[in-house]
Amino acid sequence: MRMTMIEAIQNAHDLAMMQDDKVVVFGEDVGFFGGVFRCTAGLQEKYGKSRCFDAPINELGIVGAAVGMAAYGIKPVVEIQFADYVYPAYDQIVSEAARLRHRSGGDFTCPLVIRMPTGGGIFGGQTHSQSPEALFTHVAGLKTVMPSNPIDAKGLLLAAIEDPDPVIFLEPKRLYNGPFDGHYDKPIVPWKKHDFGDVDTEYYTTPLGKAKLVEEGPDLTIIAYGTMVYVAQAAAKEAELNADIIDLRSLVPLDMETIIASVKKTGRCAIVHEATRTSGFGAELSAVIQENCFYHLETPIRRITGWDTPYPHAQEWDYFPSPERLISDFNKVMED
Amino acid sequence: MRMTMIEAIQNAHDLAMMQDDKVVVFGEDVGFFGGVFRCTAGLQEKYGKSRCFDAPINELGIVGAAVGMAAYGIKPVVEIQFADYVYPAYDQIVSEAARLRHRSGGDFTCPLVIRMPTGGGIFGGQTHSQSPEALFTHVAGLKTVMPSNPIDAKGLLLAAIEDPDPVIFLEPKRLYNGPFDGHYDKPIVPWKKHDFGDVDTEYYTTPLGKAKLVEEGPDLTIIAYGTMVYVAQAAAKEAELNADIIDLRSLVPLDMETIIASVKKTGRCAIVHEATRTSGFGAELSAVIQENCFYHLETPIRRITGWDTPYPHAQEWDYFPSPERLISDFNKVMED
Amino acid sequence: MVTEPLKLHVPEPGCRPGDEPDFSDFEIPKAGETRKPDLKDDADTMRDMAFSIVRVLTKDGEAVGPWLADLSPDKLKSGLIDMMKMRAFDSRMLAAQRMGKTSFYIQCLGEEAVACAAQTVLQQGDMNFPTYRQSGLLIASGYPMQTMMNQIYSNAADPNKGRQLPTMYSSKEYGFFSISGNLGTQFIQAVGWAMASAISGDTKIATAWIGDGATSVGDFHAAMVFASTYRAPVILNVVNNQWAISTFQGMARGNSATFAARGHGFGIPALRVDGNDYLAVYAVTKWAAERARSGHGPTLIEHVTYRAGGHSTSDDPSSYRAKGESTAWPLGDPIERLKKHLIFLGVWSEKRHTQAKAQVLSEVREAQKAAEAIGTLISGNAPSTRDIFEDVFETMPPNLIRQRKEAGY
């Protein structure tokens, strides 16, 4: 059935709650209202107020309570209204959720999912645009996932809910309605008219830790995730490059095999993300690729990323890694 | 005068407070008691309770209040008792301190220093051993500094206090009393008997953003900071390698010039840190070196780091990057 | 011992779409009824104040009781004008957003009295730490409306250089701290600012602002602890406008408690005030400001009001609020109430009100014209790409210079 990414996410919640009455969903405005992006629409009505409910505005409390619930043995799936608001919960995520299994010698575990709309491109200014993935990938004990289309969003979310450990689930909000490719002045194809919007209504999972080769080509390897997958595709096309384009889908665990095989094949690599460059996840990718493919690399790995500044409002499109920037950098990867 | 690193830090506070009555110092147990590591000993007595005082146990509150004070126009220098406890303050640091100047168009600024004892090697277990530097280096608007000896600790702290922007000041607590080189079964030379313990009692600053080449040699470039500087030195010596050993001192801003010049010279590079590997600051270093020195590198850059696990208590020395591990990896950098 | 299965309690608002709005449970003391404690009184002698509501204006527009303050008719008139300006400003900017001239807007419809009255108590050098719903502080302090619009339009004259969402103003000069999009962070910052004033031996005070929903955040607690421990010269304002997006205020507090009662756990004097009563807000704020300035420390004020509009231009409250709730709100409209009072005093009339309205609207229009002449978000003449890289630090570090060049600047 054709679905937007929002509907696919809502559907994943629905199926998970139907299949397992231990699954509970809560967060700010997710109950009666169904979430500011509608990802939990209808769940309270269907499953009752004790399985889907509003939360006070306290991200620390939302995650902290979820840690306690997970330790109890139920399965909380919580929403942080915007990824930009996850920092108050950072201590509960880093010091608690991520470490509970380890520090208790496996006595207590913390299977929970923390969902959050991520990334810019919606004129949200600095507090509705951030991509904090690298702040999670550095933390031992967390898995970090970012889908790029409705089919994956549903499958990955269901896999995250099944996972016995805490999963950070980042949703590129610019993709909620269609595959935005960075050409902000052109209309997007809505998911309802896109193949990736054709979501199986049955329960299925997409395994965490497996990247997807979305395009194959000999010229170079482009690694991206979330919105940047489409920007990379558009830029490669416009630059007339036949690239391996890898949609990571899961940052931790990382699908090293797919990455290494591709870079060994192409000998050239560009990494694209929206987050600020310094200490972004691109740094980790660059480092591991260099460690594993050193003798195959023909030119330096390049990172095309957001600038090392806060995310601006008016100058959004100067901050967002545009197809033009990607083309220029892809060409440098090819030239050198 | 010979000083421990603790005394040098105390001395820097003292001189800063003497020179500028806008400097105020607070944190948990820093007032009457002078701090659990004694870095603020005697300051309350000397400067009064309104310039050096205890704080409630709320790191969010400590940093949040300091942001307000900095905006007022005074200069807060706050202590987080252990770096492991900074996470509750993370939102105030990332969303507020780091962005205030930018978001207000320069109308409000946030000159403050957040000090915290960092790193392991003291059998502190997972909550007294962490090295969270990469969680700060990813954040636009923050400077991140880590000294490795009393002379630098004083000069960098005074520079941080003079700085017009927020500075994260990480103190490798394993070095408070002497240059620990990873040989935990051998005694350390106390700072009082070490050249780097010979601290000028006058006011001086050591500029942020300048690395220090602590040893020079043609074989390879070793990049380290904090405790790992000494472990790297010991390991290089034991491996009979003549290395450029760079003590970064400041991670942001980063002294790219020194790094690039050295790697271009040696063609080989090892990066050492105590933090977990994935998305650690070593990833950023590896990425920028690769970007800038690609055609000079003879072997892959290697990262020798803490494991991607929480910091254990009993197995501390299996976690801590030991001289043996460094030697083995340095040799690999040389061999390949 | 009972062993019936437990059940999760999830609070619900009195009414939802389809229901008849009903505020009959809401206890409202009569105007003039609530006592006025002495400035120097201890918090524990006035715990009752957290469960009452200070009100000055009666239904008929008379001002009565111990909280009746020394406001001249001229000051009251200028207060009325401030609120009218605020409302006209909001309505123009809402329309501008709908026309695509900017990306987003937040109005304060129905809550004008809170910020407008509170501001008039403050002195040069004091500092507000506002949320996005206290634009009235700027209006009442005479901040140029055109500059506000420049910010909203993110045009070349925006003091924030296009970096912030519309309405996230900042003005040190006008005592208005840079607004954060992250709820609540400013509450503890205000306390820190006030502590700095005390540390410096100055006489400036700070005011902190937070919504009912945002009282749940940790920063609220930090502010209470620090304010009470160091007796900071700060006014801690909770604007209880009944809603936090789609979530009613009961989700942020215990059943029998009020937001003001949070003060009791910290020995902070706390009171509730009719937030739609300009005179009551003024009097209570003045009392708190005097306490702060004379060294008696913090006061917690819960302003009881109602968010008459949507949360923001991204929100449609009809999907979660009962129709007519806004008009059923028993504390009325702040502009209407002050207008009635002025007419009661014999210094105002319907006619003058109509004239004033027209006058205010033309001022707002003029400001808008001037702002739009500089530019709107879509018309071009935006701040430069270069501005992204400025102000990250005072001095641009080498990596940012490199990136700025990469960006072509």
Next chain:
Amino acid sequence: MVTEPLKLHVPEPGCRPGDEPDFSDFEIPKAGETRKPDLKDDADTMRDMAFSIVRVLTKDGEAVGPWLADLSPDKLKSGLIDMMKMRAFDSRMLAAQRMGKTSFYIQCLGEEAVACAAQTVLQQGDMNFPTYRQSGLLIASGYPMQTMMNQIYSNAADPNKGRQLPTMYSSKEYGFFSISGNLGTQFIQAVGWAMASAISGDTKIATAWIGDGATSVGDFHAAMVFASTYRAPVILNVVNNQWAISTFQGMARGNSATFAARGHGFGIPALRVDGNDYLAVYAVTKWAAERARSGHGPTLIEHVTYRAGGHSTSDDPSSYRAKGESTAWPLGDPIERLKKHLIFLGVWSEKRHTQAKAQVLSEVREAQKAAEAIGTLISGNAPSTRDIFEDVFETMPPNLIRQRKEAGY
């Protein structure tokens, strides 16, 4: 308006080294004096309880008043033994730490009644979310002392596999949640756990524990908000032992308030109890547990006690606390007080006490011998290096397998 310069107020404890300890300001109601509200009473009918102290044992060892509970002499004796065990355990482990057998130790000297009495109220399946100073919960629940020591020694039989600091126990089976080194985080987790019990329609309850100093953390506030909003079946315990390392409890609260009074801002019934009175702690905890289990929601309990020892083995309180403060503490010693009561009841004697002490000590010694036979932190036989890599995730991902191999395992 006054314009004298402001001054920062920084609270100070009544006495510091060199001063004569003085607790004369500390208001202590007589045993039996404080009323006992009905389980079903609303929070707002018992606000007075937050400013009083529930006490049962008189100076003479008599148990009096409405809070006198149904504890048989046998139960009381076993409570006394629990506390004696805890004290002997602490003293042996302190000594072991001094001998280098482990890295660190935290005792609960003087506070034994709090955890030991509270534990006896709980049922199988309930869950404590403790801090490092509630080891008495484990002792009173019959958890093997040797296993505790295995943890302290980080030996091969340590259930935490050497990963945690000494005393950071964890036992799901014994209803003892894994202790975090980060203060306060467990307070909101306990509320979440209790919510999960209610969501699941179970009858289990949770107890949250926090120190006076740690009440300042944001997690405390989160716990209060969530517990009150969802009426979670949880007991929120604040152990006010007067000190947070070198910082006295006044630094964490307002001047005229108590920690219990924090409940008032959330409609949570809150009371204070004499934490050195085993019978009072028992009665108050039982009341709170019954409230929770029968669907009346959370209770906040402030246990008023005194940290008689140093903060930890890394701490020397003589540099910040007045000498003799511990003996001047007016609520006495919990073991002495319960012993006196048992003697008063005629079911105990000095002689039996001496015998019991010897018996307890020999049990502790035996446990220690057995634990040391397995290993101490310095004697070897520690958990494996391999254990660092286990339990990061349920299934070890490829990068950790690679790193484990790098480490040689």
